[in-house]
Amino acid sequence: MNRSVMRTSFPALPRSSYVLALAVALVGTVVGAAAPAAAAPSGASLPFTSVEAESATTTGQKIGPDQTQGTLASEASGRQAVRLDAGRSVEFTLTAAANAVNVAANVPDGQSGTLTVYVNGTRLDRSLAVTSKYSYVDTPWIAGAKTHHFFDNARLLLGRDLQAGDKVRFEAASTQVTVDVADFEQVAAPAARPSGSVSVVDKGADPTGRQDSTQAFRDAIATARSSGGTVWIPPGDFTLGSELSGVENVTIQGAGSWHSVVRSSRFINQSSSAGRVHLKDFAVIGEVTERVDNNPDNFVNGSLGPGSSVSGMWLQHLKVGLWLTGNNDNLVVENNRILDTTADGLNLNGTARGVTVRNNFLRNQGDDSLAMWSLNTTNSDSTFANNTISQPNLANGIAIYGGRDITVRDNLVQDTNALGSGIAISNQKFLDPFLPLAGTITVSGNTLVRTGAMNPNWNHPMGALRVDAYDSAIDATVNITDTTIKDSPYSAYEFVSGGGTGKAVRNVTVSGSTVDRVGTVVVQAETPGAVKFSDVKATGVGAAGVYNCPYPSGSGTFTLTDGGGNAGWDTVWADCASWPRPGGGNPDPGPDPTVNLAKGRTATATGATDVYTPGKAVDGDAGSYWESTNNAFPQAITVDLGASKAVRRVVLKLPPSAAWEARTQTLSLQGGTDDSSFTTLAASKDYRFDPASGNTVTVTLPDSAPATRYLRVRVTANSAWPAAQFSEVEAYLG
Incomplete structure (x- = not known):
């Protein structure tokens, strides 16, 4: 019986009873300090060169980035890909000699098709078959699973030797094809028969x-x-x-x-x-x-x-x-x-x-890419080393479930999705008899890129690297050293008892780590225990350095011991009743009228075009923007402020660039305490956005306007483009 059948045991952990239990505040520099030197690369030495479609030349449409479970872009390498309608193409320029290619691509469910192949503008006499036959997998017995496994790999010997600088173009022949990444390789001639x-x-x-x-x-x-x-x-x-x-x-x-x-x-x-x-x-x-x-x-x-x-x-x-x-x-x-x-x-x-x-190279697994599971008897003295893992779409990149004296070193894990971390060190047993972690667990020199995911069963995220006392306390010595964590959508390090029973995480040290951009926090501590941190340096921290909220309430405290050399993550999330949102700040700014209530909050919309998703309107970056579906007015964007607030001022922005010509958008403001019933806060009228004055419009609401949690901007016209457009939707108390 496969271990993953038991994944239904993930609980939904309530957050309201979390308590703040920060024992020792870490001393560090402010977020935004100079980035530390890059670590030596991890992962496998591979016989091919991978090139992302979104970095190639294309007449198609780029999709993503997106972290949302069940979407095509969220399962793509780099969370981006290129959609090719029939006749559209993507062209790669080779950086090394190659005579073969493997392409990760998606076609709509139930369809198959071909990619016509051109080399330096000349069509080859062979094409690349692509299909949905092995995609769109459903596993309803796994709690929290959605339809997944959207991409599939297809390979082709090109029949000729190409050199660096040559161009290989793929054109969708009839069926829509979304191309994620191409691996170019120089394949050796067949080996001779052994004597x-x-x-x-x-x-x-x-x-x-x-x-x-x-x-x-x-x-x-x-x-x-x-x-x-x-x-x-x-x-x-x-x-x-x-x-x-x-x-x-x-x-x-x-x-x-x-x-x-x-x-x-x-x-x-x-x-x-x-x-x-x-x-x-x-x-x-x-x-x-x-x-x-x-x-x-x-x-x-x-x-x-x-x-x-x-x-x-x-x-x-x-x-x-x-x-x-x-x-x-x-x-x-x-x-x-x-x-x-x-x-x-x-x-x-x-x-x-x-x-x-x-x-080894692993791509597009529907569960853990590499796992050790100590069922019946223990795994011991075993090693996962120098592997490259990309796009596990329903679990972890690397998972160690129990075992004695295990080593996980110098691996590269990228783009986990839905129910997993980049690396999980866990006492989740799934079945009995299970042998928990023992001896020394060495986790060293690993690189985790865009790893960690929102767990739909827990209703909160999993960190890039997770230590999980799921069914029993962590009593083994766990040494986590020289880890590089980049672009984690949520936290870097998570310490949790995933069964929701407050089992302790003990005997863990984290040292020599570089954390470069995390959506929420560096440390996500959710269970009693103690971890020592040394030489952990962070830049680009989204919400706070530490979330320290052991569960269940009263189960104990989690102690963060400062071993020295830590920097960039000395702030603490202040409210254990609420989860930090990526790029957020504390959830309740109180009565401060200068705080933007909408920043980092969840935004949804009636539609979006390409990469111009609704989250771009609440990310605090006036240079990025949301754009609705084109030629389909009316359109609306809705921001969940997290709680009902007496909003008195709404600021709407477009990118402050001379490249944006002045335009008038016809819009109204609506609000509600839920996301289904709305009251008009400001009637529809024309608002002029002019780059000469910062491309900003302010709408002032009367004191009689009702408190609102869900703020909606409804647009019925735009004089310069057939869509609604905002780079920021900001909400203030005064």
Whole structure:
């Protein structure tokens, strides 16, 4: 049974009973200090160069950035992509030699199509097939899940050698295609057959893929196994209709993952093995289009046995890449690509010691990309190192659920979504018997970019790096060192008891960390315990340095011990009954008439164009703006002020740039105590926005205007553009 079935246990934690329990205030410089020097890069050494579509030349429409669960942009690399209607294109300029490309793209649900490929303006005689077949996954048994897994990877050998500076253009042939990122690669020629190996073709396998080759693979394995030999998969497409078992004391090797391809949703399924299994240099591409947790739809399901290895593999369209139970001692998993799995990339599911998972690339997992879960017996002395993880769309990048003496080092995790952090160190057991964290857990040298997400079950966010005493206290020694956290949408470090029972987080140190831009706080402390922080430097902190509110009320205090060298996060969130919003400030400014009540609040709109989303009108940046759907008046933007306020002044802005010609917008102001019933606060009239006077309009409301929580600006006309436009909607008490 897959561990993730139990994700329904996430609680919804009430916030009203949180108490402030800051034991030691950290000493640091003010937010906005000079950024610290960049750390050495983490992640895998990869054979390809990835280029984001939004940074390429395009005739299409850029979408995002967006963090909202269930949206296309929120699952994209960098939270942005390029939408191509039929005939529209995106063109990439190569920075290195390449003869192959892999493209992550989306097409509308139920559709398939093609991308026509041009090199330096000349159309190739081959195209890239794209499909929604493996996308739009639903998992209603996982609480908080929405339809997800929007993107899919498609690869193509270009048939020619290209050089740096060459241009590769993709044009949507008929179906709308949203392109996220392209990986350009110089693929080597097929490798030669090893001497003395047993070829699956010699045993009757069909390299065209038209006939089932399962028995030929079984016969070749049986022959090679007797002598500890090698099974050879030559270049070709091989179909396996059934899984393999009894695989031990054998090497299964291909000519390269672009050349030797096995079409199978279940490659190896066995509960035990004597070991010494080596799988290398071929692709296994499945046909898994939905997640069925009771099905072993995995590349490896069960055990390879001790002393085994997996290297140079391309694993795609499976439920899980490797779901490892049984004895897998001293297993090495390295230099692989795991793409488009509907659940985990790899899960080390107990009973393993000395496992190393290194230098792998994982993209678009439907659960944890890499996980260790100590069920039945403990994982111990095992390591996740130098892996690159991108876009897990329903859980964590890396998750350690229990285990003894575990190391997570020098990994790069990007763009988590919905129910996960970049890295989670957790005592969430899911099932029994579970072995909690023990010994020393080393988390070192990792880089987390745009990680952490809003948990729809908790109704509050998860940090970029989470230490979670979910079902039992954290008693292991947890050393978190040299971490780089960039552009976290919410917090950097979260300490929580996710089961809502106030289990303690103890014996944790955080040292040598660089935090560069967080939406809310650097430290999100939600359970009793104690953590020591040293040399943690932060810039671009959205709301406050520390949120210290253990739950449940009365469960104890959380102590932040200042080990010295901390800077940039000495402020404290003052109200445990309210969550900080990204870019916010404390939730209740009190009677101060100079405080903008709308800044950092939730904004919604009747429509938006491209990246000009409603949040741009409350982000405090007059240079960004919201633009409604074009040619569809009336349009409206609504700001939730968080509580009913006696708003007496509303300031509306457009970007203060001479590039914006003067315009008149016809608008009215409305307000309400809920988001369904509104009263007119200011009747509709024409307002002139003129760059010569700052492109600002102020609407003064009478003292008799009712208190309002939901402030709505309704626009019926714009003299210069067929849409409503505001760079800031500001609300004041006076």
